[in-house]
Amino acid sequence: MRLHFLELVWFSTYAELRAERSRSYLGLLWWLVEPALMMVAFWLVFDRILGTGGPGYLPFLLIGLVIWQWLKSSIVHAGHAIWMNLALVRQVRLPVLLFPLVALLTDSIKFGVVFLLLLAVLWLAGYPPNAAYLSLPLLLLGIGTCAAGCGLLLAALMPLLPDLRFVIEQLLTVLMFLSGVVFALQRVPQPYADWLAWNPVMVLLDAVRGVLLQGAWPDGSALVRIALPLLALAMAGLLGLRWLAPRYPKIAA
Amino acid sequence: MDMLVRLQNAGVAFHAQRRFGGTQYWALQDVSLELRRGQRLGVIGRNGAGKSTLLRVIAGILQPDRGRFWRAEVSCQLLSLSLGFVPHLSGRDNAILCGLRLGLRRREIDAQLGEIQAYAELGDFFEQPVASYSNGMILRLGFSVAIQVQPDVLLIDEMLAVGDADFQVKSAQAIHQRIHAGTSVVLVSHDDDKIATLCDSVLWIEQGRSRLYGDCDTVLKAYHAAVPAATP
Numbered sequence: 283m284r285l286h287f288l289e290l291v292w293f294s295t296y297a298e299l300r301a302e303r304s305r306s307y308l309g310l311l312w313w314l315v316e317p318a319l320m321m322v323a324f325w326l327v328f329d330r331i332l333g334t335g336g337p338g339y340l341p342f343l344l345i346g347l348v349i350w351q352w353l354k355s356s357i358v359h360a361g362h363a364i365w366m367n368l369a370l371v372r373q374v375r376l377p378v379l380l381f382p383l384v385a386l387l388t389d390s391i392k393f394g395v396v397f398l399l400l401l402a403v404l405w406l407a408g409y410p411p412n413a414a415y416l417s418l419p420l421l422l423l424g425i426g427t428c429a430a431g432c433g434l435l436l437a438a439l440m441p442l443l444p445d446l447r448f449v450i451e452q453l454l455t456v457l458m459f460l461s462g463v464v465f466a467l468q469r470v471p472q473p474y475a476d477w478l479a480w481n482p483v484m485v486l487l488d489a490v491r492g493v494l495l496q497g498a499w500p501d502g503s504a505l506v507r508i509a510l511p512l513l514a515l516a517m518a519g520l521l522g523l524r525w526l527a528p529r530y531p532k533i534a535a
Numbered sequence: 536m537d538m539l540v541r542l543q544n545a546g547v548a549f550h551a552q553r554r555f556g557g558t559q560y561w562a563l564q565d566v567s568l569e570l571r572r573g574q575r576l577g578v579i580g581r582n583g584a585g586k587s588t589l590l591r592v593i594a595g596i597l598q599p600d601r602g603r604f605w606r607a608e609v610s611c612q613l614l615s616l617s618l619g620f621v622p623h624l625s626g627r628d629n630a631i632l633c634g635l636r637l638g639l640r641r642r643e644i645d646a647q648l649g650e651i652q653a654y655a656e657l658g659d660f661f662e663q664p665v666a667s668y669s670n671g672m673i674l675r676l677g678f679s680v681a682i683q684v685q686p687d688v689l690l691i692d693e694m695l696a697v698g699d700a701d702f703q704v705k706s707a708q709a710i711h712q713r714i715h716a717g718t719s720v721v722l723v724s725h726d727d728d729k730i731a732t733l734c735d736s737v738l739w740i741e742q743g744r745s746r747l748y749g750d751c752d753t754v755l756k757a758y759h760a761a762v763p764a765a766t767p
Contacts, residue, residue: 290635297621297632304623304664370619374636375595528598531591532549 287377294384299391313392314399317347324464338495341407345491346463348400352393353429353483354454359385360433361450364530365440371530378527382437386430404494412497421493421500424486427512434519438526441533462487482508539609539688539719540570540593545602547588562588564743570688575720577734577751579758585743586723590690593721609687610638616677622666626657626676629665633680647683655679656702675702682709688719727755
């Protein structure tokens with residue numbers, strides 16, 4: 283059963299990637315074009331027009347946007363996954379975890395490709411690989427856990443609270459501005475900085491930038507502080523899904 | 536004979552609206568049945584009696600909200616024709632995806648792909664995106680995959696004879712063959728002849744409750760006596 287589930291997850295992910303490639307003219311190129319377009323927009327506003335960017339703002343922004351794109355896509359796609367597949371849930375006995383899991387895996391594979399390109403671009407821009415790169419898997423695992431926790435929680439709730447679809451984009455925009463995607467934690471005045479230091483996305487993003495741009499090892503105490511909320515979020519998502527799963531096939535079509 | 540499925544006073548409630556709370560209605564109120572290995576059980580009743588809901592309970596898709604449900608460690612498959620085909624994927628990839636969703640292992644599907652392609656009569660279209668298929672082609676592909684699955688209990692909601700006239704004969708034969716091969720079957724149908732020919736026992740459901748269970752002759756006669764409009 284377990285092996286069968288893995289085969290199903292893997293093939294569904296492959297199917298999703300194949301389908302995505304066929305759905306638009308640029309296909310997989312959109313993985314690169316989308317963060318690039320966002321980078322140009324934010325660079326124009328914050329650096330050129332407002333003048334708040336500062337030196338090295340472009341690589342700073344690029345890292346933030348590439349990681350944010352992964353987090354946001356994962357949460358949105360995983361969040362919609364069960365709701366979009368309710369017809370299938372009514373027809374066949376499948377573990378509902380399959381749907382958000384496939385969405386998370388699809389977005390993570392796309393992110394993997396884009397992140398490797400990001401490393402190459404940073405190297406060309408004068409930020410070569412360094413020893414602190416060894417901490418990247420742990421930091422990315424933290425961001426992945428955050429995406430999975432939020433995505434699973436939304437996936438569990440959306441079939442019963444479909445109105446969430448209309449607020450999810452706005453909530454994520456607020457989260458983006460509270461996570462230091464376009465500005466550094468150091469630029470936030472007190473006492474807001476102390477509050478934002480509890481935001482796992484902000485802490486992890488700050489740590490990734492430190493590794494890639496300054497070769498700095500992550501702050502262990504900050505990572506320990508956010509570990510518990512991250513795990514609690516992921517557990518809440520899994521438990522919510524498990525608790526509500528029997529209700530999905532009984533929801534009105 | 537081994538017991539495969541047992542339902543005791545089972546009830547299933549649906550939510551009338553997509554939201555927490557909201558009103559419930561009981562599609563199945565109080566149904567009891569026992570299914571043994573090799574048994575071919577027919578289920579009859581008027582529209583809205585709860586027959587399809589009962590099949591989905593036995594398939595494990597729905598959990599009863601009251602009563603008891605027990606199933607041995609066996610596979611129960613509801614014969615479905617189109618389990619969410621992805622339009623941009625080829626017939627081959629959709630066959631694999633559909634087979635996995637029906638519980639087949641990848642190596643089993645790979646071994647049967649040639650047979651699926653030939654059975655569906657799709658020719659070179661098998662490698663083309665399903666988006667370019669006609670409705671008949673989609674149904675043929677769905678049936679060809681579904682019939683490859685060999686569950687311990689086969690659940691059929693009305694007879695699924697699909698496609699053009701030739702394929703209808705072919706698909707009906709495949710289902711008859713499967714039923715007579717010794718697989719346990721639960722068949723929901725409004726067709727008395729099919730029930731009498733294919734089943735060895737019948738359960739009559741009325742407004743979500745078991746009304747009568749027994750041999751085909753007795754139950755069908757009682758059903759038509761009580762529901763004259765259902766007499767063929």
